[in-house]
Amino acid sequence: MNLTITDVTLTPILVADPPLLNTQGVHQPYTPRLIVEVETADGVTGVGETYGDAKYLELARPFAERLKGRQVSDLNGLFTVADQVAVDASRVENAVDVGGLRGVQTADKLRLSVVSGFEVACLDALGKALGLPVHTLLGGKVRDAVEYSAYLFYKWAHHPQGVPAEKDDWGAAVDPAGVVEQARRFTERYGFTSFKLKGGVFPPAEEIAAVRALAEAFPGHPLRLDPNGAWSVETSVEVARELGDVLEYLEDPALGTPAMAEVAARTGVPLATNMCVTTFAEIREAFTKGAVQVVLSDHHYWGGLRNTQQLAAVCRTFGVGVSMHSNTHLGISLAAMTHVAATVPDLHHACDSHYPWQSEDVLTERLTFEGGKVAVSDAPGLGVELDRERLAVLHRRWLDDDGTLRDRDDAAAMRIADPAWVTPSMPRW
Ligand SMILES: O=C([O-])C(=O)C[C@H](O)[C@@H](O)C(=O)[O-]
Ligand SMILES: [Mg+2]
The missing domain is CATH 3.30.390.10 (Enolase-like, N-terminal domain)
Structure with missing residues (x-):
């Protein structure tokens, strides 16, 4: 060979x-x-x-x-x-x-x-x-399927008028009813049982109402809210107080390890991150300050599947949970995430995945979610075909x-709908 x-x-x-x-x-x-x-x-x-x-x-x-x-x-x-x-x-x-x-x-x-x-x-x-x-090359699977959560987003029905785009059949979700409806469709289509709402879009009171509506519609299901650091420490503590009884965790409520540590010290709600701990160098400060209780690994920026296993081992050592972050990935990465997640013994939170939002893929066969889980492939390699x-x-x-879409720029996209839009300074609320 x-x-x-x-x-x-x-x-x-x-x-x-x-x-x-x-x-x-x-x-x-x-x-x-x-x-x-x-x-x-x-x-x-x-x-x-x-x-x-x-x-x-x-x-x-x-x-x-x-x-x-x-x-x-x-x-x-x-x-x-x-x-x-x-x-x-x-x-x-x-x-x-x-x-x-x-x-x-x-x-x-x-x-x-x-x-x-x-x-x-x-x-x-x-x-x-x-x-x-x-998964065998990574030491072997400890589970046959990996659980993912429904990744709910506030969204518009369409991209701004005149912007070329593919059709999407999800419709708009800009209020609690829209978020619950989107969650229902996620459960019908994919069987997800835990839900993450991408927040930091509307004032916190509106997002609290959306999470409350989810808790009523799906009693007992794990819920998460992730404003990507858009809140001050005070706002974060307030949201944690309002939603503490229904949240599995709050994800990056405030920006940076010192702010996260302060929030963590003032609430019993676990904090997760894919923003303040994204490299090995950031671990020491965050873990010794108790700033985060769950690290969401993104194997892309942590340096691959074996580094993700190493991260999981460090988290285990410190009693910090580990799960996975996701970003507009395709089936190759979903397969990779599933293989590595299958090898992590103490994975206690459903992983994030954008995959349901990605209507296009480069595989001959799309990966599927059954009961919110992706089956771990035992075929040679990743088990996917280009x-x-x-x-x-x-x-x-x-x-x-012409170059305008080759670099992701969410603020530029927003300016098409709202020419006055500038990237918000943080904390936004
Ligand atoms: O904080 C997160 O979970 C993410 O950053 C995931 C994605 O980047 C998400 O926020 C997005 O694509 O808008
Ligand atoms: Mg996040």
């Missing part, structure tokens, strides 16, 4: 995204993703996926060049390769990513986001070459774009 990497292909694409609202603005009609393929000397291929904005693509290109001639099994070597790739200083000047939605932005984190796409592609190829599923025609169509869309 020859595991030498002989070819690496990078395909940036634009995928349809509905008008989902968050505290920064609204999703653009198409969002960038990067599809990574590696091929071995034996002709075995592996696929990976990561963020597709220009700053990732510009690192992925030199990274891909350096991979040829290496072994798909040399997963540790990917980090050495990453260290050799220079990051343009202007890419980390503002120190935050997507207005802060993905936490701090450092050169290392950018590199890790690229490593993850290649790591997953290498694991897929290695698994196929050995006839083993990715649909080359679909990939070509979505790549063509990226090629045809």
Whole structure:
């Protein structure tokens, strides 16, 4: 068996995204993703996926060049390769990513986001070459299915008038009744039993009312609210007081570890984060201050599936829970998330997934949720197959774009509807 990497292909694409609202603005009609393929000397291929904005693509290109001639099994070597790739200083000047939605932005984190796409592609190829599923390469599954939560968003029925977009059949959700209706459809279509509402969009009282309406419609079901750091400490404590009896956790109510620690000290509601702990370097301060009770790993920016397992081990050591964050990903990443989540022993919270919002994919067969869970594939590799025609169509869309959609910008999308919109300064409430 020859595991030498002989070819690496990078395909940036634009995928349809509905008008989902968050505290920064609204999703653009198409969002960038990067599809990574590696091929071995034996002709075995592996696929990976990561963020597709220009700053990732510009690192992925030199990274891909350096991979040829290496072994798909040399997963540790990917980090050495990453260290050799220079990051343009202007890419980390503002120190935050997507207005802060993905936490701090450092050169290392950018590199890790690229490593993850290649790591997953290498694991897929290695698994196929050995006839083993990715979860076996990660040490073996401890469950046969991984539970996901319904990721509810305030949303408009359509992207602003005149903006080209794909149709979506979800309708609008801008008030408690709309949120409950969306949740009902999520349960009917996918069987989800826990619900996360993306908040920070409307004044807290409206979002409290929406969560209350969910609690009434789905009594006893785990509920979460995530305003992406849009609230002050006082507001966070107030919301925790109002909703403490129904929340599984509050996610990033306030921005930054010191503020989160203060909120945590003043409420019994557990706090989760995908914003103040997004790198290993941020763990010590957050855990020693008791700022977070659940870390939501995003294998893309934590540097892959094996780093996610390491994060889970650190969390276990500190008695902090672990679950998963999600961002406009496709089926390759859902498969990758499912494989790694299947290997984490103490996963006690349903993982996030945007996948139901992504009507387009690059797989021949979409992954499915049954009873809110994705079955863990035992097929070799990730257990997914690339649909080359679909990939070509979505790549063509990226090629045809004049550059405005190649970098995610929720504030720019909002300005189309509201020209006066500026990225809100935090805390917003
Ligand atoms: O905090 C989170 O869970 C996210 O950042 C998830 C996504 O970025 C979500 O907020 C989005 O895409 O609007
Ligand atoms: Mg979050």
